[in-house]
Amino acid sequence: MTSVIIIGSGLGGLAAALRLQHAGFQVTLFEKQTRPGGRSSVIEEHGFRVDTGPTILVMKDTFEETYAAVGQDMNRRLDMIQIDPNYRIYFHDDTHVDLYANMAELAAEVERIEPGAAESLFDFIGAGARKYALGMDFVVRNYDHITDIANPRAGLRLLRTGSHRRLYKQVGHYFKSDKLRKAFSFHSMFLGLSPFDALAMYSLITYADLARGMWYPRGGIYSIVEDMVALAEQLGAQICLGTPVQEIVIEAGRAVGVRLESGEVVRADMVVSNADLPYTYKKLVPAAYRKQYTDRRLDKMQYACSGYLLYLGVDKTYSHMRHQALYFSEDYRANLDAIFKTRTLPAAPSFHLNLPTVTDPSLAPEGHSLIYVLAPMPNLQGSVDWNEAAPVVREQLLTQIERLVDPDLRAHIVWEREYTPVDFEQGINAVHGTAFGSFSHGFFQSSYFRPHNKARDIQGLYFVGQGTYPGVGMPMVLLSARLVTERILREWN
Template sequence: MTKLDTALAAHSDKLSSAHAVVIGAGLGGLASAMRLGALGYRVTVIDKLDVPGGRGSCIWKDGHRFDLGPTIVTVPQIFKELWAACGRDFHKEVDLRPLDPFYEIRWPDGSKFTARQDTEAMREEVRRLSPGDVAGYDKFLRDSEERYWFGFEDLGRRSMHKLSDLIRVLPRFAMLRADRSVYAHASRRVKDERLRMALSFHPLFIGGDPFNVTSMYILVSHLEKEFGVHYAMGGVAAIAENMAKIITDQGGTLRMETEVDEILVKNGRARGVKLASGDMLTADIVVSNADAGYTYDRLLRNQPRKRWTPKKLKSRRWSMGLYVWYFGTKGTRDMWKDVGHHTILNGPRYKGLVRDIFSRGKVSDDFSLYVHRPTVTDPSAAPAGDDTFYVLSPVPHLGHSDSEKWADIERQYRVRLTKALEEQLLPGFSSRVTASEVFTPETFQDRYLSPYGSGFSIEPRILQSAWFRPHNVSEELKGLFLTGAGTHPGAGLPGVISSAEVLAQLVPDPALVRG
């Protein structure tokens, strides 16, 4: 008998309940483990980091909590439904605070756009910038709602792994002009370039180029208006910690600081994982919350693949990389009164900068920035009287032919970023910086095992979405399932949590899968 045969025999005799191994304790992996536990699986979650949450985790430095990834919660009902599936009450366990305003967008000419949930307040913002665009904005909102019901509530909450699933929805895709980009659709509704940016930038938060990503993603405007934008006190890491607790309460296990080296296969079926230590952990099903590209290219490297071959993966368009500077400032809680929780600081170019990032693979001299100041809402993110910030700049991923090494350019890039922040948003901040941490695409590649250091896995273009995206049930190997940003329905908190909902519809009954 092989080592795997021996381990499987021992596994079969050990416990009567079906065992599921989940690779990765990111939010998609945690949500999947919760769903599997609720179905009756005995679950083991494995992650190379020391805390659960993946990109949604945090680190502490000198009393500052740096929320590493997602900073807002939209569609909170998907969390409520996930908790309810486990017999729990989300709002009793997580303190979610609605934000008003959601965020402020600033342009180099000094103009601003404040996004709020109230429709009349939003119309007034549009009217202030461009009175002739109010009617077009109203049409855009109707367009957004229509795509929400089809793209999120329908397609986003069921599997799209069969070609017939795609064929059935093609007429609806055509009617909604899914071939048109987000920016192109916004341009048909409003004329002011600032408003076109304000209505089209959202795909950047899930790794997509607004000038090429399908217009289905304008549904985000409806999400914001209908359900609001929220912040979890303690950061998204607090949500992840609660998810981990539910898993252990269900009888599941989290093995942190443990890396999976390979998915084990027996008779054409996933039967567990081999750890970097050389140990084997057997299972009845395997769920990978690792990046889909990493799953197929690395974890199945010794298995033949029909669809997701190295050549196919290399040909995909990957989301951009991220340069993120986390820093704390001393004694600034009462400074910069006009800087709220979320600010988007635009550079002088929109289309040109996006082209540099996604097509040319060039680190530009200019940039647009997302600035997160959680201490406006949650003082626990910093010592008393101090502030915590996170400044994100979209940059090219590492897969472009002439990619620069961040070890060589990071210091210079931060100097330019500091100058822009000093001049346009936070005057005098640099002399007050205390704790500091920088993540580059190279960090994402090493910390999250992200192909090319991409921030959000495969880019959500139309021919890389739905059926065209890696499926939640693997077409390469029986007993293998995928969850998280790289699979259907895609990146962003609503997407990764929904991927677990889809997964739960696909896994076999635990009573029938033992053996």
């Protein structure tokens, strides 16, 4: 049996383990942490169970396809609930807008904010649908040669959608209201990009989110990780937790196994790294073999943003709240510039507010709620000292959450944890402590230009997860597992 070692149990690593084991390879997966999941982890303490990372599940078809590829029906294994409205968006002036998946309700909501804008909404969503259809052709693709991106017809049609323009500016062609411009442009943040810099192409995420639905698996996103681990083990894969890899062993230009931190060498026919790609090259590949991705080249690449997270267990329930919400601070631009340009602490952070117990009370003891707050922050390339910054940001966030959720909030907090950019670096080896993924999604770090899923200089070394193409986010890393499996099957037939 041809053997594969996978380094890391993020969703991409787990999906690759499932697909490769199902295809007849013998998979052994080594994970540094004592829990699988990577960025999609969980904390279970004092009766609370909180997803620590992703909470927004869109492009459900990529999850279904992952399961179908190994002969399983995801919707039978997991209880998927559609969330509608997808988000409530709060503005600094105490107003809000609900982004409904139900188009009639969404149109009414948009009209309430900007009379006459419903027609523009449907134009905007239609344009998003075209970008989605054209863009997916560049997303679900293994790249070998630069000519693979040269699809003149698709390229021309994409140009006609204005995909090469800036996202925030293009959204401005549809909506006059500043509030709607924010509400329909923030999605690029999920890729670690400011909407002022992101390509308008990425409004396809807004389309995928609103028109194709947002989902929640009962038990939380971590239920998917747990189910994938169980399924991989059932298929025969070996998953070793708390087992950090120290080095990829390379002999005569070929990856032949890994050296664990314990010193043990485990050999295999190939190695697939799901650890951060820049970390893999910098720390796991011996310098003599790093001809393509040298430290110098990796240091010049653009890294995505990080985040500060606050998880609260509260002895109250909040029926007036939505499952998902966002808060935009008054100066949207200043907040984004602090994160992406000056890499300083935003004066007034915008944030994502998630109350999963609104949909799923089983995540907390009876009569209690979970509050998850994610404030995008600069990555560690800036000079923020997180020992000093964390209490300041916590205080700013609590003050805002008191306004939005409960003026008595602090008196009801019974459990609390936080996670800073430094934790991303130390916990999962994320270079510069990036949150959603390592490399940002500028044009020259996307599709063909993103690091490929196969090392050019080292035979038998592959990559899966957010560092390679298609990129960042759960649906994309599941697709990366499909692409690397297709490549391996082609090469190892």
